[in-house]
Amino acid sequence: MQNLLNDIDNVLLMGPGPSCVPPEVYQALSKPTLGHLDPYFISIMDGIKEKLRVLLNTRNELTIPLSGTGSAGMEACFVNLVEPGDKVLVLVNGVFATRMVDVAQRLGAEVDALEFQWGTPVIPQQVAEQLKNNSYAIVAVVHAETSTGVRNPVEEIGALLKGSDTLFLVDTVTSLGGIDVRADDWGIDALYSGSQKCLSCPPGLAPATFSNRAFDKIKNRATKVPNWYLDISLIAGYWEGSKRAYHHTAPINMLYGLYQALVLIEQEGKDAAFARHAQMHAKLVQGLEELGVEMLVDKPYRLPMLNSIHIPSAVSDEAASRARLRSEFKIEIGAGLGPLAGKIWRLGLMGYTAREENIRRLLNALKVILE
Numbered sequence: 121m122q123n124l125l126n127d128i129d130n131v132l133l134m135g136p137g138p139s140c141v142p143p144e145v146y147q148a149l150s151k152p153t154l155g156h157l158d159p160y161f162i163s164i165m166d167g168i169k170e171k172l173r174v175l176l177n178t179r180n181e182l183t184i185p186l187s188g189t190g191s192a193g194m195e196a197c198f199v200n201l202v203e204p205g206d207k208v209l210v211l212v213n214g215v216f217a218t219r220m221v222d223v224a225q226r227l228g229a230e231v232d233a234l235e236f237q238w239g240t241p242v243i244p245q246q247v248a249e250q251l252k253n254n255s256y257a258i259v260a261v262v263h264a265e266t267s268t269g270v271r272n273p274v275e276e277i278g279a280l281l282k283g284s285d286t287l288f289l290v291d292t293v294t295s296l297g298g299i300d301v302r303a304d305d306w307g308i309d310a311l312y313s314g315s316q317k318c319l320s321c322p323p324g325l326a327p328a329t330f331s332n333r334a335f336d337k338i339k340n341r342a343t344k345v346p347n348w349y350l351d352i353s354l355i356a357g358y359w360e361g362s363k364r365a366y367h368h369t370a371p372i373n374m375l376y377g378l379y380q381a382l383v384l385i386e387q388e389g390k391d392a393a394f395a396r397h398a399q400m401h402a403k404l405v406q407g408l409e410e411l412g413v414e415m416l417v418d419k420p421y422r423l424p425m426l427n428s429i430h431i432p433s434a435v436s437d438e439a440a441s442r443a444r445l446r447s448e449f450k451i452e453i454g455a456g457l458g459p460l461a462g463k464i465w466r467l468g469l470m471g472y473t474a475r476e477e478n479i480r481r482l483l484n485a486l487k488v489i490l491e
């Protein structure tokens with residue numbers, strides 16, 4: 121009998137996620153499955169919460185991984201915090217913020233999208249102008265916009281909201297584990313991430329945190345959260361307190377994987393991990409420039425873990441070149457999305473992918489492709 125799993129290629133994942141998974145995480149995934157209310161498993165859950173708080177720089181009690189990918193994290197933040205008629209401001213400069221607009225509109229929010237050119241960052245002065253003339257229940261932004269490779273000034277935007285009643289909602293799917301995320305210092309009320317980008321765990325979990333202010337809004341809602349699976353108050357009953365209540369069966373082995381991924385970051389030291397991302401980014405950019413390849417994003421706004429490049433003029437069929445990278449060199453890179461489709465490639469240096477040998481391998485392959 122044929123088993124398709126026997127023939128999976130060992131592909132170097134250098135796209136916008138998933139990223140390469142370290143052997144320790146694969147080993148963790150294969151440990152014996154425990155019951156979801158097993159006392160030993162609960163101690164692992166508590167370990168994950170504690171390690172996430174350290175990585176997120178938060179004291180929020182409600183800091184937990186949600187079952188589902190990064191998009192489940194996005195959905196959870198909006199579905200719990202938005203009440204019909206709420207005014208929501210989304211700062212849009214890429215695909216993922218565009219999705220936020222869609223998610224918030226589906227929940228009956230009155231959404232303003234403040235648009236910035238893709239490939240450039242959100243401009244805090246323009247946000248300040250918008251806030252002068254409007255009051256919002258929620259302001260939402262993407263920290264690391266994976267569709268373009270831009271880092272948005274989350275700290276500056278958070279500072280604009282200090283002292284107001286507006287909740288600050290931030291997507292850190294691609295940033296977490298690769299650059300610093302400071303939930304409390306930056307005034308973030310709700311934040312979500314994903315396991316398969318700089319945390320280098322397979323896809324399937326969405327770390328999230330909610331401030332007390334955010335949790336108060338959820339507890340005082342006039343209407344029920346219109347989604348049972350992602351209702352944070354129900355999920356909190358499983359993740360918090362001395363007596364845990366069943367909500368849904370936690371993805372036990374995925375949580376082992378996340379725990380191990382967080383242990384690896386702790387062992388390396390999070391600042392050392394961020395420094396490694398920055399160093400590998402500098403090496404990649406240097407190598408690309410030597411090949412005559414140009415970056416999409418201006419230097420001060422570039423993300424280390426997601427490098428968008430203009431498709432070199434030597435490439436006549438970009439999809440065919442990517443297919444060749446995958447089949448001949450066993451390297452996956454990312455295509456452009458939305459208005460950048462066919463214009464850029466996205467080269468990921470996320471988590472375990474961000475190592476010198478991988479950069480050399482990609483640059484050597486690109487050299488051949490460009491000949």
Ligand SMILES: *Cc1c(COP(=O)(O)O)cnc(C)c1O
Binds near residue numbers: 137216264292294323
């Ligand atoms: C990948 C990503 C998401 C979506 O995560 P999924 O795991 O694909 O559901 C959301 N936001 C950003 C910035 C991302 O990079």
